[in-house]
Every structure is written in structure tokens, then in C-alpha cells.
Amino acid sequence: MNKLFTLTGLLLFSGSLAFAQNTQNNPGSNHGNKFEQLGTILPTPNEQRTASGAPGVKYWQQRADYNIKCELDEKNLLLTGSETITYTNNSPDPLTYIWLQLDENEHSTDKNANYQDATKMPAIGTIQNLDQLSSKANNGYGINITKLTDATGKNLKYTVNKTMMRVDLPVALRTGQKLIFNIDWNYKITDRMSVGGRGGYEYFPTDGNYLFTMTQWYPRLCVYSDFQGWQNHQFTGRGEFALTFGDFKVQMTVPADHLVGSTGECINYSAVLNPTQLSRYNTAKTAAAPVEIQTLAEAKAAEAKKSTAKKTWVFNANNVRDFAWTSSRKFIWDAMPQKIQANNNTVMCMSFYGKEAYNLYSKFSTRAVAHTIKTYSDFTIPYPYPVAQSIEAANGMEYPMICFNYGRTDADGTYSESTKNGMLGVIIHEVGHNFFPMIVNSDERQWTWMDEGLNSFVEYLTEELWDNKFPSKKGPAYTIVDYMKLPKDELEPIMTNSENIARFGPNAYSKPATGLNILRETIMGRELFDYAFKEYARRWAFKHPEPADLFRTMEDASGEDLDWFWRGWFYGTDPCDIALDSVKFAKADFPKEVPAARSRMVKIDKPAVNAFEDISKIRNREDKKISFYVDKNTAAQDFYYKYDRGMVNIDTTVATKMEGSMPLDVVPAAEQDKYENKFLYELSFSNKGGLVMPIIVEFTYKDGTKEIDRIPAQIWRHNELKTSKFYVKDKEVASILVDPLRETADIDTSNNSWGGKAKESKFKAYKAKAGGAVRGQSVGKNPMQQAASK
Structure with missing residues (x-):
């Protein structure tokens, strides 16, 4: 179990934004700025990227093909793999080295990017937090490279820099040449429910089983492009992925009673499925509704009896930028087809989910997958792949042909409407990522909005066509007003690197989606907008677009001058003077009782519909060509379909008392010795000069x-004026000096030091119980339960 603390701190010592530039052509005047063209901001067109926004006659991009074999060791929570990569240099440049991403190093204590966020001494926290701050030892996580050779078996020289690996080539790889090389590796799989991240495992203590989500799990090529060379920015956990297209053949050896869902098509179902499962799968290929290939009863039986044998699943995926998979014996599995008329492609839409999600996922998930790929195909390009899948994993993350989502019922099988709508929204959003950025392959690590913002916009269109009552939050103009009203020092332009965004959701998701919807509904009109947006998707499918390519294409294909809009909707010399403003100090205390439980009254949810009927909903209803998915598919109608339309009368004034105690235990006496002699410090700094620099702290x-x-300069990225750092020390500090060797050209060293007598404060520590709320599960009594109790 985890142990938890509380804190009373004492102030011991007290010593005071940069955006993407919106260049103004006439800054001293009241004109010639907002409506000026973007020529001074956008990159110069060339033979790779034209002024029209289309790829040029000399456009090129690299290619990476993978042949991977891996084995999942469930007992030891270890993944071992070997891969052969064929890398094709289509660039005009000779390459003397190549860069690969080692994203799993994110979890390592000594291999990660070490771009720290500001930290504070919390009032309540677990002693695991103190362990993490106290320990400097290697935690054993991160990817281990055991062999790296060329096609002939000769060792290749390589250098690992945090989450990136450079492979040095003995001979330059010239235009048109291929490099074939082999990598053997392994890593310890993380518990993503406790340490976070997109991949890892979730453990279910009630049945003793694991659900694995294998993502960013293999060494993979960085993008080398015409506009920036190698995209080898470190992975800090936020900015996602810039990747290279290629073909994959992947073999996964897993426990024999696991089901595997994956990017691509399985080419050996006949070897890994039993005759009943294989027959059901073949039936699902032509079914009008989802067919269960593994049933709820069968999944429960598999949970209870664990196999010690192994099976190898083999998947092929062509022309994809990444590969992810999932494995568990807990899975129910259902499937149905969706025909994409524009390219005559029949797509197997599938879902994998545990019993905890059954009443939601069995009814909605695969249907939502089918609706999403059809709707996105109508607004962008026809879906080209053979498979689309949704995996319930208390998560929300996307990969080609597979995504991980949330949505679990209460123990009695009921669910709240917010849980249902949240599940539908995340499935639509993550499946929609197949188009942006899995096909229209933007650089997510640099421009998150080109991935999340564009996808959130088409997600909005898709939600609107699922149900005219759907309470969409990203798209209607009024929903962004509160964000737009914030003080300027809490905002940054959409055109901001993903690592530097403070309010990530509104900036990268909602504001771009809202802007595009305003263009569609208010400025351009649906016909002009839809044509131009589809042209952007067509031009840049399976290529690497940049922001200018979108801006230029939307104008080129519509005949509308939109520079004023991009400038207004989408787009500020200082010395170094870092001051140590204050120091807080505390010691741990161990109360003999846990805090008293807090209670609150929770009312029954009212229907989850938007309070205001926005223009999109009204026009969609008036358009006789539009029909809504849930209206014509009665199988997708549930209790809340009637509830939202006033067909079910529920007293929403009824309130139930919710006891909200923190899951705490008193720290046992035997464990107190480890923490009672720790010295806890919080250092507060201010950037008085304006120039962001690393903070170098010497403790005496x-x-x-x-x-x-040595604290990296990135600690300032969410607040360039003030920041702080929390330390756990084994010894009492007598004095502190910032920049002891004067390495940062600090212009005023009089505010760089602290020293003096520290008065102890109390720091209450507890032991945290396991468990707690799971993402995507409802809290409190829901209307379905209230209706049943009548």
C-alpha cells in the first residue's frame, strides 16, 4: 500500500512569456497589421512545398520498414524483442548517421529527458513521492539495447541521449540507398496506472489479471524532412510523435489464453483462434450488428484459469507510421464491417474490453468505430486500412488502426450519461486520429494543434452526426469564450510548441477546433470550407504537412483570403537575473489518526444536452440530407436517448449523500524511521531579468x-517569471547559493544566496490505500439507478 502525508510549512526566507511571433508590418499605426498578408511569417515556398499549399515537384520523404519479433513475459512483466529495419534514403542528402526514438526511456530515472516541471511541497502526498525525490538510483525502467548490427552482423556504433539514439554509419547513406540493420532489446513493463504514460499494464486485483497496452514499445526511426532535417526532439511525455511511413510484420508471443488486438491484419487467426472463435470472426465479416467473437462468459472463464502455454500472433500492416498492440485474457471481443463506398473498402470494426465495461462497450463501441470511420471518410479521404479498433483500457491514446479508450460501468452494470458521452467522445476522437495524424502525418511534437486541433474539429462534426442532442464541448463558438476571456499572461498562441503550452486542452484542442468551425459556419460557409478541407487531406495524405501547407491550401482551394484569420486566431531582449526568493522547511510528522471523512450531497444528473442550441445543431436538423445515427439505428438507443428527449421523467432534485474519505492508513511505526529524519525544502525563484536559464543550486x-x-531551463516553461523546486534531503541545510561558479552570466548575485537558522514545521504523513476511481467510470448515483429504484 501507499503511505500518505500532510504538511504545515514555514516560510524561512523571502528575497519578483514568450510566444510565437505575430510580426506586425506597421506596428506604430492603427492599420496595415491585422489584415496584412502572412508573407513575413510563413516559410518561403520552394520545389518541395509550393505557395499553393500543395507538395512540390521535388517533394520527398523517407521510408522505414520493420520486421519485429517479441515475447511478452507476463510473470516477470518483461518485453523482449528483436527487429530488422530497412531504412530508405529518399532525400537529396547523404546521411552519416540516423536517429531513432527510444520513448520507453521516459520512465527511466537516468535515461529520461529530465525536463522538469516546477514542484511545490504539498500539504498531502504519498511517501512514494518522497521515495522518488530521495532516490537517485536507477529504477530499472527504460529500454536496454543488447545488440545493434548491420545486415552482415557487424556491430554498429551508437549513442543514447536520453530518449533518442544516434546510430553512426560506417559509410554515408546516399540518395536512393537502403540501410538494413538489426536491434535486439528488452525492457521492464511499467504499471501505467501508477506511473502514467501511454503504454504498460493495468493490474486487476479482483481477478488477478493484467491488461497490456504496448505502445512506443520498439526503437523506431525519427523523421528526416525537407523543412527541418532530423526531428529528434526529446520525448517528455507530452509532445507526441513524428514518424516515418513503412510496412510492418510483427510476431508477438504471449500467453496462450490471451487475445491480441493490433495495428494491421492478423495473418494467422487459424492458428491462434479456436474453431468457435474463428467461425464467429468469419460470421462478423458480413454481420449487420456487432458479433461477439469471445463472449463475456468465455472471458470470465479465461480470467479464472490462467494458461502457462504460449501462442504467437502474426500481424502485417502496410503503409503505416507506427504500430501498437494489446494483450489480455480479460477481453471480450466483438466485430462488424463498415463499407466505405468511395474506395470500395470493407473495414473490420472491432472492440476489445473487459467485463468492467461490458454494458457500455458491447452496445456502443464498435458501432461508434464504424460511424467514425464513415463520417471522417466523408469529410476527408476514404479510410484506406482494413481494420479499425477500440480497446477499453481506462485510457485515451491513438495509433494506426487501434486506439485505447475509457468507459466502465458501475458494479451493477448501470452508468451515468456523462460516462456514456465521455466514452463515445473519446472513441470518436481516438479512432478519428487514424486520419490526423496517422495518415495526414503532421509533426505532433512541434505542432500539437495540427494533430489534436484538426482531429477535435472533425470529432465535433462526427459527434453532431451521431446524435443531434450530443453535448459537444469542442467546436461551438460559445464554448471557448471563458478561455478567450482569461488574462493575457495565462494564454499563448495556438502556434506554440507543445512542450511550452500551459493550458494544453483549450490551446491545442478546443481553440483550433472552434476556429475551424467558425470558418465553416460563419466565414466561409459549409460548401467552400468542406471542399478546401477535403483538398488539404487529399494533398497531404501519407505525407508530412506543416502549418503553412494547411493555411495555404485552405485559401488556394476556396478562393478566400484568410490570412487575417490565421493571424488573429492562430498567431513578444532580456538579461539573466535569477533570484532565490524564499525557502520553506518542514519535517515529517506521523498522526495516529486519519483525517475525518468528508461528505457531500450529489443530485441526480439532469439530461446531458447543451443548454444552448448552436448554429450547427440547428442547421443539421434543417438539412433534409442529414440523418442522425441514433435515430435510424434503434440498437444504439438506450435509457438516455429517451431521457434526453423528455420521454423518461426523473426527479433530478433527489440527492444522495456521498462519503468522501481519503483512502489513508496511519503509517506503521516500523516504517516511520525511514522518513522522520528527512529534511524537506521548497525553494522559490523569480526570473527578474527575463532571460530563461538553467538554475544551478549549491547546498551546503x-x-x-x-x-x-542542476535544474534545466525548461522548469520556466509554464511560468517564465516564477518557479519553485521541492527537495527531500537526508541532512539539514546550512546555506544555499545559486550559480556558485557564475555560469549563467547572472547580472545581480546579491539575490542568489540564503543562510540562517530554520525553525521546524510539521509534515503529517499517512499510508495510502490501493484503489480509487478509474478514469471513465461514473461517480455517485446515476439516473439509470434512480429509475430502477422507483
Whole structure:
């Protein structure tokens, strides 16, 4: 179990934004700025990228093909793999090295990017937090490269830099040449429910089983492009992925009673499925509704009896930028086809989910997958792949042909409407990512909005066509008003690198989606907008677009001058003076009782519909060509379909009392010795000069020893004026000095030091119980339960 603390802190010592530039042509005047063209901002057109926004006659991009074999060791929570990569240099440049991403190093204590966020001494937290801050040892996570050779078996020289690996080539790889090389590797799989991240495992203590989501799991090529060369920015956990297209053949060896869902098509179902499962799968290919290939009863039986044998699943995926998979014996599996008329493609829409999600996923998930790929195909390009899948994993993340979503019922099988709508929204959003950025392959690590914003916009269109009552939050103009009203120091332009965004959701998701919807509904009109947006998707499918390519294509294909809009909707010399403003100090205390439980009254949810009927909903109803999915598919109608339309009368004034105690235990006496002699410090800094720089802190302890901590400059990225850092020390600090060797050209060193007597405060520590709410599950009594109790 986890242990938890509370804190009373004492202030011991007290010593005071950069955006993407919106260049103004006439800054001293009241004109010639907002409606000026973007020529001074956008990159110069060339033979790779034209002024029209289309790829040029000399456009090129690299290619990487993978042949991977891996084995999942469930007992030891270890993944071992070997891969052969064929890398084709289509660029005009000779390459003397190549870069690969090692994203799994994100979880390592000594291999990660170490781009720290500001931290504070919390009032309540777990002693696991203190362990993480105290320990400097290697935690064993991160990818281990055991062999790297060329096609002949000769070792290749390589260098690992945090989450990136450079492979040095003995001979330059010239235009048109291929490099074939082999990598063997392994890594310890993380518990993503406790350490976070997109991939790893979730453990279910009630049945003793695991659900694995294998993502960013293999060394993979970085993008080398015409507009920036190698995209080898470190992976910090936020900015997602810039990747290279290619073909994959992947073999996964897993426990024999696991089901595997994956990018691509399985080419050996006849070897890994039993005759009943294989027959059901073949039936599902032509079914009008989802067919269960593994049933709820069968999944429960598999949970209870664990196999010690193994099976190998083999998948092929062509012309994809990435590959992900999932494996568990907990899965129910259903499937149905969706025909995409524009390219005559029949897509197998599938869902994998545990019993915890059955009443939601069995009814909605695969239907939502089918609706999403059809609707996105209508607004962009026809879906080209053979498979689209939704996996319930208390998550929300996307990969080619497969995505991980949330949505679990209450223990009695009921669910709230917010849980249902949240599930539908995340499935539509993550399946929609197949188009942006899996096909229209933008650079997510640099421009998150080109991935999340464009996808959120088409998600909105898709939600609107699922149900005219759907309470969409990203798209209607009024929903972005509160964000737009925030003080300027809390905002940054959409054209901001993903790592530097403070309010990530509104900036990268909602505001771009809202802007595009305003263009569609208010400025351009649906016909002009839809034509131009579809042309952008067509031009840049399976290619690497940049923001200018979108902006230029939308104008080129519509005949509308939109520079004023991009400028207004989408787009500020200082010395170094870092001051140590204050120091807080505390010692741990161990209360003999846990805090008293808090209670609150929770009312029954009212129908989850938008309070205001926006223009899109009204026009969609008036358009006789539009029909809504849930109206014509009665199988997708549930209790809340009637509830939202006033067909079910529920007293929403009824309130139930919710006891909200923190899951805490008193820390056992045997464990207190480890923490009672720790010294806890919070250092607060201010950037008085304006220039962001690393913070170098020298601690002098009372025994005369010294220690230096070097904090990367990225600690300022969410607040360029003030920041803080929380430390756990084994010894009491006598004095602190910032920049002891004067490495940062600090212009005023009089505010760089602290020293003095520290008065102890109390720091209450507890032991945290396991469990807690799971993402995507409802809280409190829901209307379905209230109706049943009548």
C-alpha cells in the first residue's frame, strides 16, 4: 500500500512569456497589421512545398520498414524483442548517421529527458513521492539495447541521449540507398496506472489479471524532412510523435489464453483462434450488428484459469507510421464491417474490453468505430486500412488502426450519461486520429494543434452526426469564450510548441477546433470550407504537412483570403537575473489518526444536452440530407436517448449523500524511521531579468559537505517569471547559493544566496490505500439507478 502525508510549512526566507511571433508590418499605426498578408511569417515556398499549399515537384520523404519479433513475459512483466529495419534514403542528402526514438526511456530515472516541471511541497502526498525525490538510483525502467548490427552482423556504433539514439554509419547513406540493420532489446513493463504514460499494464486485483497496452514499445526511426532535417526532439511525455511511413510484420508471443488486438491484419487467426472463435470472426465479416467473437462468459472463464502455454500472433500492416498492440485474457471481443463506398473498402470494426465495461462497450463501441470511420471518410479521404479498433483500457491514446479508450460501468452494470458521452467522445476522437495524424502525418511534437486541433474539429462534426442532442464541448463558438476571456499572461498562441503550452486542452484542442468551425459556419460557409478541407487531406495524405501547407491550401482551394484569420486566431531582449526568493522547511510528522471523512450531497444528473442550441445543431436538423445515427439505428438507443428527449421523467432534485474519505492508513511505526529524519525544502525563484536559464543550486549542509543540483531551463516553461523546486534531503541545510561558479552570466548575485537558522514545521504523513476511481467510470448515483429504484 501507499503511505500518505500532510504538511504545515514555514516560510524561512523571502528575497519578483514568450510566444510565437505575430510580426506586425506597421506596428506604430492603427492599420496595415491585422489584415496584412502572412508573407513575413510563413516559410518561403520552394520545389518541395509550393505557395499553393500543395507538395512540390521535388517533394520527398523517407521510408522505414520493420520486421519485429517479441515475447511478452507476463510473470516477470518483461518485453523482449528483436527487429530488422530497412531504412530508405529518399532525400537529396547523404546521411552519416540516423536517429531513432527510444520513448520507453521516459520512465527511466537516468535515461529520461529530465525536463522538469516546477514542484511545490504539498500539504498531502504519498511517501512514494518522497521515495522518488530521495532516490537517485536507477529504477530499472527504460529500454536496454543488447545488440545493434548491420545486415552482415557487424556491430554498429551508437549513442543514447536520453530518449533518442544516434546510430553512426560506417559509410554515408546516399540518395536512393537502403540501410538494413538489426536491434535486439528488452525492457521492464511499467504499471501505467501508477506511473502514467501511454503504454504498460493495468493490474486487476479482483481477478488477478493484467491488461497490456504496448505502445512506443520498439526503437523506431525519427523523421528526416525537407523543412527541418532530423526531428529528434526529446520525448517528455507530452509532445507526441513524428514518424516515418513503412510496412510492418510483427510476431508477438504471449500467453496462450490471451487475445491480441493490433495495428494491421492478423495473418494467422487459424492458428491462434479456436474453431468457435474463428467461425464467429468469419460470421462478423458480413454481420449487420456487432458479433461477439469471445463472449463475456468465455472471458470470465479465461480470467479464472490462467494458461502457462504460449501462442504467437502474426500481424502485417502496410503503409503505416507506427504500430501498437494489446494483450489480455480479460477481453471480450466483438466485430462488424463498415463499407466505405468511395474506395470500395470493407473495414473490420472491432472492440476489445473487459467485463468492467461490458454494458457500455458491447452496445456502443464498435458501432461508434464504424460511424467514425464513415463520417471522417466523408469529410476527408476514404479510410484506406482494413481494420479499425477500440480497446477499453481506462485510457485515451491513438495509433494506426487501434486506439485505447475509457468507459466502465458501475458494479451493477448501470452508468451515468456523462460516462456514456465521455466514452463515445473519446472513441470518436481516438479512432478519428487514424486520419490526423496517422495518415495526414503532421509533426505532433512541434505542432500539437495540427494533430489534436484538426482531429477535435472533425470529432465535433462526427459527434453532431451521431446524435443531434450530443453535448459537444469542442467546436461551438460559445464554448471557448471563458478561455478567450482569461488574462493575457495565462494564454499563448495556438502556434506554440507543445512542450511550452500551459493550458494544453483549450490551446491545442478546443481553440483550433472552434476556429475551424467558425470558418465553416460563419466565414466561409459549409460548401467552400468542406471542399478546401477535403483538398488539404487529399494533398497531404501519407505525407508530412506543416502549418503553412494547411493555411495555404485552405485559401488556394476556396478562393478566400484568410490570412487575417490565421493571424488573429492562430498567431513578444532580456538579461539573466535569477533570484532565490524564499525557502520553506518542514519535517515529517506521523498522526495516529486519519483525517475525518468528508461528505457531500450529489443530485441526480439532469439530461446531458447543451443548454444552448448552436448554429450547427440547428442547421443539421434543417438539412433534409442529414440523418442522425441514433435515430435510424434503434440498437444504439438506450435509457438516455429517451431521457434526453423528455420521454423518461426523473426527479433530478433527489440527492444522495456521498462519503468522501481519503483512502489513508496511519503509517506503521516500523516504517516511520525511514522518513522522520528527512529534511524537506521548497525553494522559490523569480526570473527578474527575463532571460530563461538553467538554475544551478549549491547546498551546503551543516556538516560542511556540499551538493550541487542542476535544474534545466525548461522548469520556466509554464511560468517564465516564477518557479519553485521541492527537495527531500537526508541532512539539514546550512546555506544555499545559486550559480556558485557564475555560469549563467547572472547580472545581480546579491539575490542568489540564503543562510540562517530554520525553525521546524510539521509534515503529517499517512499510508495510502490501493484503489480509487478509474478514469471513465461514473461517480455517485446515476439516473439509470434512480429509475430502477422507483
